[in-house]
Amino acid sequence: MNGPILLFGGNGQVGREFASLARAGGLALIAPRRQDVDIADAAAVTDAITRAAASVVINCAAYTSVDKAEAEPSEAARVNVLGAGNVAVGAAAAAAPLIHLSTDYVFDGTKVGAYSEDDHIAPLGVYGRTKADGESAVRLATPRHVILRTSWVFGVHGRNFLKTMLLLARQREELRVVADQHGCPTATADIARALQAVVGAIQASSARWGVYHFAGRGATSWHGFATEIVEQQARFSGKRPPVRAIGTAEYPTPARRPANSELDSSLFAGAFGYRAETWQKRTAEAVATLMSGEAVETGK
Numbered sequence: 001m002n003g004p005i006l007l008f009g010g011n012g013q014v015g016r017e018f019a020s021l022a023r024a025g026g027l028a029l030i031a032p033r034r035q036d037v038d039i040a041d042a043a044a045v046t047d048a049i050t051r052a053a054a055s056v057v058i059n060c061a062a063y064t065s066v067d068k069a070e071a072e073p074s075e076a077a078r079v080n081v082l083g084a085g086n087v088a089v090g091a092a093a094a095a096a097p098l099i100h101l102s103t104d105y106v107f108d109g110t111k112v113g114a115y116s117e118d119d120h121i122a123p124l125g126v127y128g129r130t131k132a133d134g135e136s137a138v139r140l141a142t143p144r145h146v147i148l149r150t151s152w153v154f155g156v157h158g159r160n161f162l163k164t165m166l167l168l169a170r171q172r173e174e175l176r177v178v179a180d181q182h183g184c185p186t187a188t189a190d191i192a193r194a195l196q197a198v199v200g201a202i203q204a205s206s207a208r209w210g211v212y213h214f215a216g217r218g219a220t221s222w223h224g225f226a227t228e229i230v231e232q233q234a235r236f237s238g239k240r241p242p243v244r245a246i247g248t249a250e251y252p253t254p255a256r257r258p259a260n261s262e263l264d265s266s267l268f269a270g271a272f273g274y275r276a277e278t279w280q281k282r283t284a285e286a287v288a289t290l291m292s293g294e295a296v297e298t299g300k
Contacts, residue, residue: 003055004054004055006048006056006057007031007056008057008058008060009030009060012157013188014101017157018192021193027073027199030052036117036282039059039084040083045086046090046093055089055096056097056098058099058199059087062079062088062101062131063075063127066257067263068254069125069130069255070126070254073130076130078290080134081133081134087100087138088100088145089141090135099146102135102146102148104152104263105125106175107121107127107260108124110260115228117212117213143258144209145209146209147211148195149211150214152225153188154186155286156286157188162225162286163290165177166229166290171236176246177226178222178247179224182261184217184279185220185282186215186216187216190277197272197274201272209251212267212268213267214276215265215276216277217275217279219262225241233287
């Protein structure tokens with residue numbers, strides 16, 4: 001397996017993190033941007049995989065606007081279902097293993113305790129349904145796949161909850177954040193390392209194919225996450241607006257969110273030998289990186 005890694009979604013927050021890690025580690029990587037290769041275009045995907053002579057294909061490309069997906073179900077499906085299937089078919093045709101990124105939103109959040117890989121999926125909204133259907137398309141197209149479900153993704157690139165809270169902490173005297181939804185904030189730094197671990201196992205011919213959960217260590221609510229972000233940024237800004245806990249009913253959104261998004265990542269740790277850092281540590285690192293520069297951007 002001497003060919004490069006081909007990464008779809010290279011300009012997304014996870015893709016950019018993985019690209020930096022791969023190149024720092026001397027891994028050969030080709031990462032076309034969305035404008036270069038639309039994964040919903042089967043011919044373009046096949047051509048990209050063939051031209052790259054890829055040894056591993058990673059799909060981080062996705063439609064991720066959870067609320068917007070309720071009004072754009074066809075567009076969400078075009079990327080998350082058709083696109084995922086195209087990548088899987090193209091990878092299979094080139095005899096290249098596939099790593100596909102998925103989400104905690106395939107679950108309905110009614111379970112008490114962390115979700116394991118064999119728990120029943122029952123997505124609440126369009127985004128979750130299209131990601132679940134994308135998983136099915138991957139499984140149908142190629143047996144040599146690792147589907148990696150992750151949750152509450154944040155980092156220094158792109159748009160995400162942490163960066164939104166940093167912006168609001170500068171602008172507002174008080175923040176109101178939902179406290180009755182729980183999950184595992186997961187840093188792009190850890191997801192990139194998890195992807196690297198899977199690539200290493202594939203290259204060593206020791207990969208165990210299937211669906212895995214990978215999330216930050218520890219669980220909290222959106223309110224707890226926001227409180228930690230505000231505390232960390234106060235070290236740089238000196239400003240500490242109060243973070244008021246509210247219920248989901250007080251913050252209605254077009255898409256329903258699962259009340260419980262906790263993921264059990266022990267199967268992944270056993271199979272690939274990597275476990276995420278605590279979400280608090282990664283939050284502190286991301287805030288320090290962003291607050292020490294001029295890189296604070298809006299995000300959702």
